[in-house]
Amino acid sequence: xxxxxxxxxxxxxxxxxLSMAMAAEKSVFQLPKINxxxxxxxxxxxDTLAAVTVIxxxxxERKQFNSLQDLLRTIPSISYTSSGGMGQTAGISIxxxxxxxxxxxxxxxxxxxxxxxxxxxxxxxxxxIERVEVVRGPRSSLYGSxxxxxxxxxxTRKGTTDGVKPFASFTYGSHETYEAxxxxxxxxxxxxxxxxxxxxxxxxxxxxxxxxxxxxxxxxYENASISLRAGHQINERLDVxxxxxxxxxxxxxxxxxxxxYPYADTPNVHAKIEQTIYGAGAKFKANxxxxxxxxxxxxxxxxxxxxxxxxxxxxxxxxxSWLNTLExxxxxxxxxxxxYQVDEIKSSNTYVENERDNxxxxxQYLGNVGKVELQGAVRFDDNEQFGDKTTGNATLGYRFNDAxxxxxxxxxxxxAPTFNDLYWVGTGNPDLQPETSKNTEIGVKGQHKFINWxxxxxxxxxxxxxxxxxxxxxxxxxxxxxEALIRGVELVLGQNYDNVSWNLNYTNQDPENRSKxxxxxxxxxxxxxxxxxSLDYAIDQWTxxxxxxxxxxxKTTDFANPELHGFALFxxxxxxxxxxxxxxxxxxANVFDVEHNTNNGYNQDGRTxxxxxxxxxx
Numbered sequence: 001x002x003x004x005x006x007x008x009x010x011x012x013x014x015x016x017x018l019s020m021a022m023a024a025e026k027s028v029f030q031l032p033k034i035n036x037x038x039x040x041x042x043x044x045x046x047d048t049l050a051a052v053t054v055i056x057x058x059x060x061e062r063k064q065f066n067s068l069q070d071l072l073r074t075i076p077s078i079s080y081t082s083s084g085g086m087g088q089t090a091g092i093s094i095x096x097x098x099x100x101x102x103x104x105x106x107x108x109x110x111x112x113x114x115x116x117x118x119x120x121x122x123x124x125x126x127x128x129i130e131r132v133e134v135v136r137g138p139r140s141s142l143y144g145s146x147x148x149x150x151x152x153x154x155x156t157r158k159g160t161t162d163g164v165k166p167f168a169s170f171t172y173g174s175h176e177t178y179e180a181x182x183x184x185x186x187x188x189x190x191x192x193x194x195x196x197x198x199x200x201x202x203x204x205x206x207x208x209x210x211x212x213x214x215x216x217x218x219x220x221y222e223n224a225s226i227s228l229r230a231g232h233q234i235n236e237r238l239d240v241x242x243x244x245x246x247x248x249x250x251x252x253x254x255x256x257x258x259x260x261y262p263y264a265d266t267p268n269v270h271a272k273i274e275q276t277i278y279g280a281g282a283k284f285k286a287n288x289x290x291x292x293x294x295x296x297x298x299x300x301x302x303x304x305x306x307x308x309x310x311x312x313x314x315x316x317x318x319x320x321s322w323l324n325t326l327e328x329x330x331x332x333x334x335x336x337x338x339x340y341q342v343d344e345i346k347s348s349n350t351y352v353e354n355e356r357d358n359x360x361x362x363x364q365y366l367g368n369v370g371k372v373e374l375q376g377a378v379r380f381d382d383n384e385q386f387g388d389k390t391t392g393n394a395t396l397g398y399r400f401n402d403a404x405x406x407x408x409x410x411x412x413x414x415x416a417p418t419f420n421d422l423y424w425v426g427t428g429n430p431d432l433q434p435e436t437s438k439n440t441e442i443g444v445k446g447q448h449k450f451i452n453w454x455x456x457x458x459x460x461x462x463x464x465x466x467x468x469x470x471x472x473x474x475x476x477x478x479x480x481x482x483e484a485l486i487r488g489v490e491l492v493l494g495q496n497y498d499n500v501s502w503n504l505n506y507t508n509q510d511p512e513n514r515s516k517x518x519x520x521x522x523x524x525x526x527x528x529x530x531x532x533x534s535l536d537y538a539i540d541q542w543t544x545x546x547x548x549x550x551x552x553x554x555k556t557t558d559f560a561n562p563e564l565h566g567f568a569l570f571x572x573x574x575x576x577x578x579x580x581x582x583x584x585x586x587x588x589a590n591v592f593d594v595e596h597n598t599n600n601g602y603n604q605d606g607r608t609x610x611x612x613x614x615x616x617x618x
Contacts, residue, residue: 049395274302296319
């Protein structure tokens with residue numbers, strides 16, 4: 001923990017002269033960001049009765065994020081574990097919840113593996129992403145299963161200016177990393193389209209901490225992707241759109257034992273991945289009151305491993321949704337809809353069942369009476385495997401004035417068991433019930449000329465957590481036996497101007513295991529404290545910035561190494577605009593070369609650097 005504070009303080013001291021220098025500058029305040037993720041309708045972040053973060057393409061490029069998990073870890077209450085460097089298996093936790101208790105959507109499609117139960121963030125290319133919206137806290141009352149910790153909504157590239165506008169970038173960095181991206185934004189009259197292609201290749205680092213010297217076994221990674229988003233406004237009431245994303249990748253890794261720890265240097269072990277997401281939608285404004293939207297889509301997640309025991313797992317997820325918004329009154333509206341999902345798996349292994357479907361019906365009210373704001377949502381899910389599940393959310397808000405809003409909310413959520421939990425031959429347990437949660441949250445947020453701020457307190461009680469335990473015959477199978485209680489506080493500060501952007505967020509949480517025999521213990525791989533600080537200052541053609549990311553120590557499940565020390569990482573970045581269309585960027589990450597681990601037995605990057613050339617026609 002001392003190392004965490006020392007490095008964080010050093011980074012803040014480097015940033016502080018920049019912040020003092022910019023205090024005298026005249027800046028133009030930027031408009032607040034809009035989100036859809038919290039309530040399925042567009043809302044100003046400052047007016048949303050939930051903890052929401054939005055990161056757009058401008059911020060992605062300015063902060064020079066090199067991966068989606070690199071972006072996500074800067075958001076309050078988010079931590080992650082990684083089994084090595086770029087492209088290695090990673091897990092994201094929001095507010096201390098498990099990585100499989102997080103719902104991820106890409107262009108409106110639910111994505112992820114139905115066998116593992118989580119999304120492979122590490123393979124979604126940052127070059128293809130236009131915008132990321134994150135709501136922290138349960139949202140099963142709108143989205144259904146998995147939304148216990150929160151929801152991450154990813155949008156692929158989409159241009160906003162008229163004409164035909166090409167864009168391109170090229171990056172070279174540490175570990176012989178190359179990344180190239182090129183695309184085209186087209187917008188003419190009532191039609192628009194964005195086509196983007198990207199490729200990445202890196203020699204990587206040695207994933208395992210067990211192999212010495214470090215340079216004997218580099219675990220490399222390759223990724224190629226292409227995306228398309230297009231739409232047409234047929235008339236003033238009807239518009240249609242399509243979207244597609246395809247990703248192919250290959251990553252080398254070090255073999256694991258049954259507990260997930262690397263046990264040997266394995267230079268020839270690798271896996272191939274494939275992610276495909278495509279869909280179509282139509283939005284119709286029937287009248288001044290009613291707007292209806294229909295979406296259809298498919299998401300494919302495939303992983304083939306080539307080691308001592310080759311295996312293949314593929315999830316095919318077909319979905320349809322019908323969403324309706326009723327503006328009954330300027331102060332009262334209703335959002336209601338139905339969604340249908342079919343999961344099918346194809347595998348080299350045999351499953352007792354390989355398909356299941358789910359249909360969900362939901363409705364939400366949003367309104368205000370004077371300074372009092374009200375929200376309520378309820379959802380009914382009918383699942384082929386476990387039957388039905390009802391979840392809800394109720395929120396009361398109070399607006400003190402135009403700048404300050406407070407709210408209190410209570411919500412329930414659930415996560416359905418995976419196909420591995422239910423139907424793996426010999427160990428599957430078809431009698432499993434969903435994991436469930438009850439969440440209480442109190443928040444207050446303010447929006448002022450010089451600062452935006454948020455203070456949130458939350459408590460999430462999770463029951464029926466699935467873990468291995470002996471059944472009546474003494475055989476170990478997945479069982480609903482574990483419990484957890486997670487309490488925490490979030491502080492969020494920041495402001496965005498034309499020439500200055502800064503933000504700070506701090507999370508203090510107590511992720512407590514309530515399972516029998518482990519009562520009171522800290523949940524493994526959940527840091528109690530997380531700190532993020534970022535500052536960028538633009539002067540003439542130059543933009544200079546830096547960031548600090550710090551985490552408290554985390555427990556492991558390894559008796560030989562029960563704890564991973566806390567750490568703080570300091571990054572610096574510089575950009576120079578050669579012209580309005582051409583920019584040169586450079587970034588130095590982990591400036592002090594801090595040794596740190598997020599997952600026991602696996603290495604993380606030390607000091608790294610890269611240079612990016614970026615072009616975008618204006």
